Amino acid sequence: MESAIPAHLITERSRPRRVPDDYAPPYPSFVARSRPQVQQVVMAYLGLQFRGDEPTGALDVLDTAFADSDGPGHHDRARQVAPDGTTDIVSIAYWDDPAAFERWFVTHRESWLGDAVRDGLGRWAEVLRPTVEEHETLSSSLGRPEGVAVLADGWSGEVQEHGYWGGMRDRIPLSQTDALAPVGSPVVERDGGRVRIRPHGGICLIRSGQDWGDTEGTERLMYLQDVEPVLRAGMEFLRDDGRTIGCFSNRYLTVVENGEPVDRSFGMSWWRSLDVLERWAESHPTHVAIFGAAMRYLSTLGPAARLRLYHEVSVVRADEASFEYVDCREGTGLLGAFAEDPL
């Protein structure tokens, strides 16, 4: 058993974690471990938005850019269709060298967000740059990392800080000394169909995913019939009504590979601050239902469960996140929370 916080980031706590030293989690979980040289990562969510069929070739520019020098160490792609029929295809790219990202973005930004490529489709970029102190991962299983964990050098052993409410905070190294409270106000700049948002500090992103590709038979049915609908209902609550509880935006996305959906999905949501995410997770009926469904599933299957779960959570300073939406529909991403006027 080891701390989720890597040894080189452990500091004297001014803020105790929620569990005593002899706490034993009820089941194993793991975190991604990077070499100590990694000090900050970049997560770029790059969205293409359209109605109807996928525009042919619209993503080629991204694929070309990703393959260029200074391109991301890992990227994946996922799709969401909104109730009004709008589709977002989100390409998520990860760097563990912010300087490489900056060089890459300078070179390729215009090909995705510039005025010259505006063609009526929506395009957006939500970029955050958490330091390693501001960010945590968690995985139910070893092997086959997803998200930022793909960049890591390996896995921890079983970690202690999970399986209780507050574990998420306790895994973020900065929580050892900082309340991770929101500070300041967002700034919105609008220029016709282009909107830039610089958020307040302490804004929080969670990507939380599931991979049911290994499940078979009864387990697969249990996931699809008992768990997924409850998860979906929670995701739809956050999408439609999340702003009432401090969730600015929620997307529930299906991973696509070679253009086709696979048996992996994730929720991706922006929160005012970590504490409001904690409150939803701990006590909102929609997440208590998800938690209950997952617990019934996992306690029925025990160690035989082949469902894979992971998440990554970041809490960043104001200058570590930026949002830009070009010709997107109302309510896209943070527009719904911060820029309500129709475009």
Add this chain to the structure above:
Amino acid sequence: MESAIPAHLITERSRPRRVPDDYAPPYPSFVARSRPQVQQVVMAYLGLQFRGDEPTGALDVLDTAFADSDGPGHHDRARQVAPDGTTDIVSIAYWDDPAAFERWFVTHRESWLGDAVRDGLGRWAEVLRPTVEEHETLSSSLGRPEGVAVLADGWSGEVQEHGYWGGMRDRIPLSQTDALAPVGSPVVERDGGRVRIRPHGGICLIRSGQDWGDTEGTERLMYLQDVEPVLRAGMEFLRDDGRTIGCFSNRYLTVVENGEPVDRSFGMSWWRSLDVLERWAESHPTHVAIFGAAMRYLSTLGPAARLRLYHEVSVVRADEASFEYVDCREGTGLLGAFAEDPL
């Protein structure tokens, strides 16, 4: 909105509470307020144990003692029948002046626990003396206090520290500066059918009750059919298997008045420490089910709900708790956890 911790007990925190200053609980709750002169209370759980019919007059000695000088400021009585048919009638007496309790106990102890009154019935006393820093109360409703709250001088306004996991700890004044961790080991003294236990420090007692006397019609059916069976299942888990998770003893009791059961019940359980109680409440399937059932009930009924809920929680030093069992069956109270040998 005010802190659950009374103003005269607020100190500079070395241990932050779990919620930020702008946290707003989702529904109102209240705590009992005592005058600042009250520094310590005494809670004496005095049990009579028998099989079959209630022995005539066996409780008269307690009733007489309670009415004597230095008697408790409040007492009530409740009954539990174990699966093997053993009945415990528990008289719970509260003092807000430990010196008065000591005088009273010196005078009346022998009439309850002494060798001279041993007649084959089981008798026991579980006594704790939490300081006001070591103890908290919570109530869903104003008026009609129960338990130690009856001794208080009144109610708080709406308090902030509730409605989230960790609120129980955050309401205990000592948690501002202390981890409330267990320390030391229990000491068991056996003398034939008499067993005395001095516990380790940090032992924790919760009394958590419900009063459905005001409910009618659909609400009453919902409580009795949807909530109570789930609550009962959780209580039975703690009674039968609680020791696996640090719950030494659980009783699920029905309040009796004039010898007859009324529409009030409570659970009363001893825990190794506050943190293991937190873990059960937050994540054990039996309590997650109770929490879910209560949430469905309360969200269906909203402010119209007439069910009344309360609890009181104490975490005490080793010298602030004492346990004595005379001619009790195996497993009674802390015997099950600390004195397994048959009597």
